[in-house]
Each structure stands twice: as C-alpha cells, then as structure tokens.
Amino acid sequence: MTEIALDMRHHKRSFAGYQPEHFLWSVSGDGKVGTVTLNRPERKNPLTFDSYAELRDLFRGLCYASDIKAVVVTGAGGNYCSGGDVHEIIGPLTRMTMPELLDFTRMTGDLVKAMRACPQPVVSAVDGICAGAGAMMALASDMRLGTAQAKTAFLFTRVGLAGADMGACTLLPRVIGQGRASELLYTGRSMSAEEGLQWGFFNALHPSESVLAQAQTLAAQLAAGPTFAHGVTKKLLHQEWNMGLDEAIEAEAEAQAICMQTRDFRRAYEAFVAKTKPVFEGD
Numbered sequence: 001m002t003e004i005a006l007d008m009r010h011h012k013r014s015f016a017g018y019q020p021e022h023f024l025w026s027v028s029g030d031g032k033v034g035t036v037t038l039n040r041p042e043r044k045n046p047l048t049f050d051s052y053a054e055l056r057d058l059f060r061g062l063c064y065a066s067d068i069k070a071v072v073v074t075g076a077g078g079n080y081c082s083g084g085d086v087h088e089i090i091g092p093l094t095r096m097t098m099p100e101l102l103d104f105t106r107m108t109g110d111l112v113k114a115m116r117a118c119p120q121p122v123v124s125a126v127d128g129i130c131a132g133a134g135a136m137m138a139l140a141s142d143m144r145l146g147t148a149q150a151k152t153a154f155l156f157t158r159v160g161l162a163g164a165d166m167g168a169c170t171l172l173p174r175v176i177g178q179g180r181a182s183e184l185l186y187t188g189r190s191m192s193a194e195e196g197l198q199w200g201f202f203n204a205l206h207p208s209e210s211v212l213a214q215a216q217t218l219a220a221q222l223a224a225g226p227t228f229a230h231g232v233t234k235k236l237l238h239q240e241w242n243m244g245l246d247e248a249i250e251a252e253a254e255a256q257a258i259c260m261q262t263r264d265f266r267r268a269y270e271a272f273v274a275k276t277k278p279v280f281e282g283d
Helices: 002-011 050-066 086-093 097-119 133-140 155-159 168-176 178-187 193-199 211-223 227-242 244-259 261-275
Strands: 024-027 035-037 070-075 122-124 127-133 144-146 151-153
Touching: 035 050, 035 211, 050 086, 050 097, 070 133, 070 211, 097 133, 097 227, 122 133, 122 211, 127 133, 133 151, 133 168, 144 193, 144 211, 155 178, 168 178, 211 227, 227 244
Parallel strands: 035 070, 070 122, 122 144, 127 151
Antiparallel strands: 024 035
C-alpha cells in the first residue's frame, strides 16, 4: 500500500512555476492559492482560441496539483471578461465549416467542465464587464464576489445565437432560478450587481479596490481547510443534480465514511480534545 501511495504522489506536480502564455498566473506566499488574471485590459479581457484552450488545460491539470488548494479568477483593468474576442473569434467563426464550429463549441464547453471537475474551489472576483464566455467562467466558479460596477450579461442572443451556450441552460437556473435565468438568456440584458446579489449569483459585493483581495482571502480560508473534503463537497454538489434523494443520501454516506478515514478528521478531533485550533493538511 505504501508503494502505491508513493507512486501516486509521483503523478502529482507543482504549479508554483506554471507560466501561461495567454493570461497571468500568480501563487500566494504559502503556495496554496493560485490566481488567474485575464490580462488584455485594453479590450476588457476578451478570450481568444488560444486562451480558451490554455485555460481549459490549466483547470484540467489542477486535478494533479500537489500544491494549489484553491483558485481565484479575475480580470485586469477594472473588468472581468468581455467574452469571445469579436475580431479574433467571432469573425473567424463566420467562415468555418460545421465540423470546425463543433470543435470550437465543444472546446468552450470543455473549459466549464474542467472548472467544475477540478477539486479546488474556484472563486471569481468580478468587476466591471462580465459578458458572454466571461459570464460563463464566473458562473462555472464555485463562488463569486462582485462590485457595484459589475455588469453580467449572457449576451449570446445579441449576436444571433442561442442562450444555450457552455452549459448556461443548466448552470444559470440552478444558481438564480428558472424564471430569472430565462429572462437573462432570452434578452441578453445585463444583470446589475444588486440583482446578482439578491438573486444569489454573487455571494457578496465589495469595493473595486478590494474585491480581488477579498476573493484571495476567501480562497486562502478554503485552502487552509480540509481540502480533500472540500474536493468531495465540490464533486457531490455537481453530481447530485442528477440524483434522486435516496441516491444522494447514499452517495453522501459513502463520501463521509471516506472522509472519516482522513488524517484531517483525526486532526480535528485531537484539536477539539486539546482545545486548540486544528491545522488541516489535506490528507
């Protein structure tokens, strides 16, 4: 068993030195929180074919991270993300064949799937424009902190497309409700920050100058917790959408029994007995 455990650790890798080409990546001092910053502020941080693919690959790879326990996503220059770049994506799409278009739409959906599948909690810090694919990245996050200036729009219909994009018709109703989601997806209008807070899209609103720090603080709190158990929570929050109550209760019974075998569970018990604060290590 020990040899197997050691072999599995060899499949893990550190993301401290990760160097993306199409966005910024920074890691907290303790190495546990990674921050993705979309960095094309002159265009309100639009996505390109390359940045879509690189983001997808990062979130897929985080399943094997030995160090990163939580992730923050934000944008530079007072905006989160304006969606797909009109000149670099929308224009070329009008000239593609059906198989090429399907390759693209599957790739964009794969980004959302990768964000939902990575075990780390993902926190988005949303300021200014959060539109199209950017709104979907925020929606795919586990939690969202916004600002009063945040304007979130699922504006696919405004470019002649369906509101059903990258999982929007599944994810958005579960977060804000079917009627509200229907309105936003049919009209493409912006959801104000106050609406987003009242409807449960945002967990909290903060001033623009502090929203990123607040998101990183929240991520650090999560990273200091029982991160194996957090991964189980995230997995079941996702999987239980397709379960009946009996299945869900059984899945949670099995998951909790597994978590009860972790060292973090014992650490919490021993800290309680000693009247000290537990120090979790994620195993």
